[in-house]
Amino acid sequence: MSLGAEPAHGKGRDEELIETVHPAPYQGHTQHSETKKDDALQLIEQAGHSTVLTAENNARVLRRIDLRLLPILLGIYFLQQLDKSTLSYASVFGLIEKANLHGKQYSWLGSVVYVAQLVAQPLIAYILVKVPLGKFLAATTLLWGISLTCMTAANTFPGLLVCRMFLGLFEAGVAPAFIAVTQMWYRRLEQPVRLGSWYAMNGVVFMFGSLITWGLGHIASSVFEPYQIIFLFFGLITVVFSVVVLLYMPDSPIRAKFLDEEDKLIAIERLRMNQQGIETHHWNWDHVKEACLDLKSWVWFALMFSISIPSGGISTFGPLIIKAFGFDQFKTILFNIPFGAxxxxxxxxxxxxxxxxxxxxxxxxxxCLPPIAGCVMLLQIAHDAEHRGALLAGYYILSVYPGITPMVYSWSAANTAGETKKKVTTGLLIVGQCVGNIIGPTLYTTAEAPLYRRGLLSNLAMFCVLVLLCIINLVYLWFLNKKHSQKRVSMGKNATIIDHSMYAVGDGPVDKEGVPIQQTATEDNAFKDLTDWQNEDFVYILPHSTSSSQYFTGYVICIHPAMDSDASSRVVSAPPGKKRIPRACSACRTSKVKCDGKRPCTRCNKLKKRCVFFHIPKDPATERLENVEAETCSNSDARVPVAEGQVPRREHLPPNGQGPDCHMSPASRMILGSTIVPQLPEANYVDAPAGEQSGVHGLAASPGEVSTHSRMQTIITEAGSVTKRKRSGFEIRDEPVADFISKGLMTPDHAISCFNTFFQGCDRYIPVFDPEYDTFDSVRSRSSILLNAICTIGSRIEPRFGPQISDILHAELKKWINVIIQNKRLNCLESVQALLVVACYSTERSLILSFATRMALDLDLDEAFEELTQRMSMKEVDDLHGTSGSTEEERSLMRKSRTWFGLLVLEHIFRVDGGKPPGIRLLGNSRRCRTLLKHPSSTVLDLRLFSQVELNAIRASINDTLSGKETLIRSDIAGFVQEVKVELDLWFDDWLRIIEDSIPAEAEKPFLLLALRVQKCWAEMMLYCKALRSMGVENVAAMSPSERNILVLAKASARKHLRLISGEPDFYLAKLKYAMDFVWAKCAFCFLLLLKLSRLLPERKEEHQELLEHGNRLLSELTKSADSHGNTNGSSKIYLQILKLSVEKYGRAVQESGMDVDQAAMVPFWELFDAQADLQSFVPEQFVTEWDFPGLNLFYFPTAWQDFFGDFSLAI
Incomplete structure (x- = not known):
């Protein structure tokens, strides 16, 4: 969890199963209060926030870190190992003879490097804490390069010894610095591969170093001996490379120039779960003491010592061992290459x-196992010409041992915390390595050639010791984890913590039912420079990376403290294997006494013991599904009507208060002649053929459309097979969906015309389609239900087909929608898109949207965006290696992401403005959706869709804050309004720039820009209105200046909204014929709201006239849109009629009052208008949220309006 940030962005499927109730005061680290905080924490405090780590931004930043660091680290370590190996290469080319080396002198030339490194380690540990790592590595690379170059002039044992001593001294800090760099930049899961990659340069040196030396040895020179050429060549290359290190090696993530400020925060956030910190530049002697007292420090010392004895001996005498097999100097070098491989x-x-x-x-x-076998082979096989192959095989098997050293590095680095302790522990490791490397070569002497028996026997013993030390260390780490677990319990914290640093971002362990487990540290100690002993939240790496030996089994324990205890109630994992939930607490069960079941129980309260109860936590996946089901149930009064043939007659209806219709609103019943038809659950939907059923979702059918019961039964029998849904017993249809053309309801030309009409404007309000992909032929071949939905909506726009055709298509579409909903095997992306289309143009939008949501979740559409963005973030690397992913697969992911975001937008709109119960919501940073604009398959309408995603995320936040259960004080509300206003301005400026800079959107820019401005005005108007409602001031005269200012801003936003939509009718109002009735409702609502606010805040006579002109223009354009296709749905007609009545009454009031009256005549003017009752009670049916701010109370669609307009035939 990010420091100082709300955890809402990181929830979702990883919702925590750990709760804390009544937290007690926690003094976990008061003893360490003097510890200097990490530089990373200071950067977070300066930025004012931390960031949310996602799989996408983690992969992007990790790739940038790898591309910058690894080439430098690999280059340095390659040169270091190459420079150290020059001694063995030079020995093959006459160094021993020219320098007159004898006895153990050659061995000491190999060992003196490690003696120097051993002496330098304490100083190196201190320097690494105090000095920037980038500068340190550049300096050491330069100095050891100079030392190697000077070996060219050394021809005697003392001269070579001095040069090798300085070489070891300046190389002493490379391995400790590399371990520190790995700890500083990488998560614990990533460390083994990164440590192994630079240490693998040993193998590369064996291969390419041998080849380079083989080439250098063939250079004929009258000035230099071959071994001198080797020293000079590698020394000068190292000096040159030190300049590269100085220029490009960063000191830390905090000061990395190749990362911008946001990426620096991401780089820091990546390391939070390591619980190891990054850097402090503060030497802490307590850390030194703890490192010396920590058993595992000495175990790792022993591990490095044990592996370095074979390593030091074989690296120095390896070429000589091969030479002893009977090969000449050049073949000896070449046969050393497979050893490196x-x-x-x-x-x-x-x-x-x-x-x-x-x-x-x-x-x-x-x-350890292959080297053991290799040593045995070299000891037992005869060293003669006949057994050269077997001896080489044994030597190559022995060469597996170098893989052990980076494992020990990584093991130590991942299990040590605290800036100073990390450096001291690493120093102890290198000391063990140096001691082993010093001893190792001394066990091999040229006098023992060719068998080298003493050296090989010692190596065999050390590999066996390594196995024993590993077992000891594993047991000790288990003990430390157990100790930390007990410490957390004693401090009132969770006993079990999941180490997410050992899992990929967004991944993690799951319980037996597949539910993600998210036990995390309740306090953030990551950047407090605490050691692994001091930080009880530190998890030592063991199997499954948990801090407990037990797995999470799905049960949790409620721990209730005694009344006088300072421990807090909390939830931790229960022991494995629990089959039932005991009713008694653990203390009473242990004592075998009766427990009263209270929490905490009376006995534990009296004895001041912890009271522990087991219970089963809520399954997040089940909870999500239950939310969708609850939403479906809450909208049961808006269900799709059953087929006419299944409707009971009036005389057979149950009495009042009984049966399925007893709690249903009038809007949820269908008027069928004189019979009231109750709604039934969706599992009882039985489909009727075209022309035999009323319209979709509440159509009013004419008496002529009603068929006999026998006719309906015949058609149902002929329609197809009927199956039963398991458990429920409800009959469902199981048949393939047929398109309207195949059914003979439309000709191909008619269908194409309706299809094209839909994509002339309706797709702007449902921007989930790709015009290049979703062509008529493509849609027809892929999904009949989607084609039917598009053609049905297109038919209601086409004026030449008439309302009867549209009603028939609606009835048929409803039948197939029922089939889609009832049959899970028909779930697909196109089915979700069809449900979205129907939801937008249906009065049962909440119910259908719930089905679409459930289907989308079953299809994992919510995961498509993350997968696509991850693919896009890796695109550069894939293209670089020529392994770019499938274009079709990415396009499919784009379509899924677009559909999911379209569903999110509708969900937010219907919830915020339409009173729909809460369902799904967008978590995290909504601006991330902008990345999809870079995808090749992005469309122009994606600009509209993604801008709406961001806007509605803001509006949902407004709704949650101002409509929440918590009461806010007025000053907080005013401050919140200012903050959101700034956020809306930033959103508008960003998208204004994006749209204006978009070349493909040139033709659509007028509509997109106008829609952007209208959406901003609407959001601001709702913000101000909801803020006023939350403030609860009933009297305008009693308002404070800030409250009155919000009221003025609400009025200004409403007026600006009206000016925008009526000022450029060709770009907005002319498109309303394609719009859902929700958009018509906004127009009517905005004008009526402006009338009410105009009465609250009296205006000048010019403003009255302007308002009337805008109202007339709005009414005129809406009427044109309605007349253009003659099939406007019933809700739109109602809104249009209400708007017409209001404009006419307002116009008469303006005319009768006269425009020359002074300001005092404004009160009689409003009395002439007399619209108080209408305005207080009216609200379009989409706007069901209760409005309760001064002078305006828009709560429900009034019965008077329903009765007055009841003779309108509803198309949907």
């Missing part, structure tokens, strides 16, 4: 395996 494979293979199984101890044990 095996080493490279073993190192990277071990790193990958450790990452995969999330353990390092078992990998170390596994890597």
């Amino acid at each position: 095996v080493q490279l494979v073993a190192t990277m293979g071990g790193a990958w395996l450790a990452t995969f199984i999330k353990m390092k101890g078992p990998v170390v044990v596994l890597l």
Whole structure:
């Protein structure tokens, strides 16, 4: 969880199963209050926020880090190992003879490097804490390059010894610095591969170093000996590379120039769950003491010592061992190449395996087995010409051992925390490595050639010791985790914590039912420079990366403190294997006494014990499905009417208060002649053929459309097979969906005409389609239900087909919608799109949208966006390697993402403005959807869709804050209004720029820009109105200046909204014939709201006249839109009629009052208008939220309006 940020963005499927009730005061780290905070924490405080880590931004930043750091680290380590190996290469080309080395002198030239490194480690540990790492690495690279170059002039043992000593001294900080860099930049899951990658340069050195040396050895020179050429060449290259390190190696994520400010926060957030910090530049002697007292520090010292004895000996004497098989100097160098290849494979293979199984101890044990076999082979096989192949095989098997060292590095780095302790522990590791490397070469002497028996026996013993040490260390880490778990319990925190640093971002462990587990630390100690001992939230890496030896089993424990206890109630995991939930608390059950079941129980209260109860937590997946089902049930009064043949007659209806219609609103019944038809549950939907049923979702059918019961039964029998839904027993239809053309309801030309009409304007209000992909032929071949939905909506726009054809198509569409809803096998993306189309043009929009939501979740449409953005973020790397993903697959993901966002937009609109019960909502940063505009399959209407996604996320936040259960004080409301206004302005400016800069949107810019301005005005108007309602001031005269200012702003927004929609009718009002009735409702609502606000705040006579002109223009344009197709749905006709009546009454009042009256005549003017009752009671049926602010109370669609306009035939 991000520091200082609300956790709402990170919930969803990872919702925490851990709760804290009545938290007690926590003094967890008062003893460490003097510890200097991490630089990362200071950067977060300066930024004022931390960021939310997602799979997308994590992959993007990780790739940038890898591309910058790994080439530099790999280059440095390659040169370091190459420079250290020059001694063994030079020995093959005559160094021993020219320098007159004898006895153990050559061995000491190999060991003196490690002696120097051993002496330098304490100073190196201190320098690494105090000095920036980038500058440190550049300096050490330069200095050891100079030392190697000077070896060219050394021809005696003392001269070579001094140069090798300085080489070791300046190389001493490379490995510790690299471990520190890995801890500083990478999550614990990522560390093994990164540590292994730069350490694998040992294998690369064996291969390419041997080849380069083979080439350098063939250079004929009268000035330099071959071994001197080797020293000079590698030394100068190292000096040059130090300049590259100085220029490009960053010091830390906090000061990395290649990352922008947001990426720096992401880089820091990536490391939060490591609980290790980043850097403080503060030396802490307490950390030094703890490192020395920590058993695992010495275990890792012993591990490094044990592996370094074979490593030091074989790296120095490896070429000589091969030479002892009977090969000349050039073949000796070439036969050393496979040794490096095996080493490279073993190192990277071990790193990958450790990452995969999330353990390092078992990998170390596994890597010890081949070297044991190799040592035995070299000891037992005769060293003669006949057995050269077997000896080489044994030598190559032995070369697996280098993979162990990076595993120990990684094991130590991942299990140590605290800036100073990390450096000291790493220093102890390097000391062990140096001691082993010093001893290792001394066990091999040239006098023992060619068998080298003593050296190989010692190596065999060390590999066996390594296995024993790994087992000891695993047991000790388990003990430390257990100790931390007990410490957390004693502090009132969770016993079990999931180490998410060992899982990919967005991934994590699940319980037995597949539900994600999200136990995380309740406090943020990541950047407080605490050691792994001090930080009780630190998790030592063990199997499954938990802080407890038990897995989460789906049960949780409620721990209730005693009344006088300072511990807090909380929820932790229960022991595994629980089959039932005991009613008694754990303390009473242990004591075998009766528990009264209270929480906490009386006995525990009296004894001041912890009272622990087991209960089952809510399953997040089940809870999500229950929310959708609850929403469906809450809208049962808006269900689609049953087929006419299934309707009981009036005399057979149950009495009042009984049966399925007893709680239904008048709007949920269908008028069928003189018979009132009750709605039944959706599982009872039985479909009727075209012409035999009333219109879709509440159509009023003419008496001529009613057929006999026998006719209906015959048609149902002929329609297809009928199956039963399991458990419910309700009959459902199971047949393929046929399109209208196949059914003979439309000709192909008629269908194409309706299809094209839909895409001339309706798609602007449902922007979930791709015009290039969703052509008539494509849609018809893919989905009959989608084609039927599009053609049905298009037919209501076409003036030449008439309302009867549209009603027939609606009835048939309703039948197939029922089939789609009832049959899960018909679920597909196109079915979701069809439901969205129907929902937009239906009065049962909430119910149908609920079905669409359920279907979308079943199809995992909510995951398409994350998958697509991740693919897009990796596009550059894929293209670089020529492995770019399938275009069709990405296009499919784009269509799914577009449909999911379209569903989200409708969900937010119907919830915020239409009073729909809460369903799904957008979590995280809504601006992320802009990334899809870069996709090749992005369309012009995506600009409209994604701008609406962002806007409605803001509006949902407004609704949740101002319509929530918590009461806000007026000053907080005023401050919130100002903040949201700024957010709306930023949203508008961003999208204004995006649309204006969009070249493909040139033709659509007038509509898109005007729609953008209208949406902003509407959002501001709703913001101000809801703020006034939340303030609850009933008297305008009693308003404070800030409250009155909000009222004035609400009026200004409403007036601006009206000016925009009526000022450019060709770009907005002319398109209303394609719009859903919800948009018509907004126009009527805005004008009526402006009338009411004009009465609250008296206006000048010019403003009255202007308002009347806008109203007449609005009415005129809406009438044109209605007349243009003659099939406007009933709700739109109602809104149009209400608007017409209001404009006429307002016009008469203006005319009768006269325009020359002074301001005092404004009160008689409003008395002439006399619209108080209408305005207080009217609200379009979409706007069901109760309005309760001064002078305006818009609550429900009034019965008077329903009765007055009851003779209108509803098309939907």
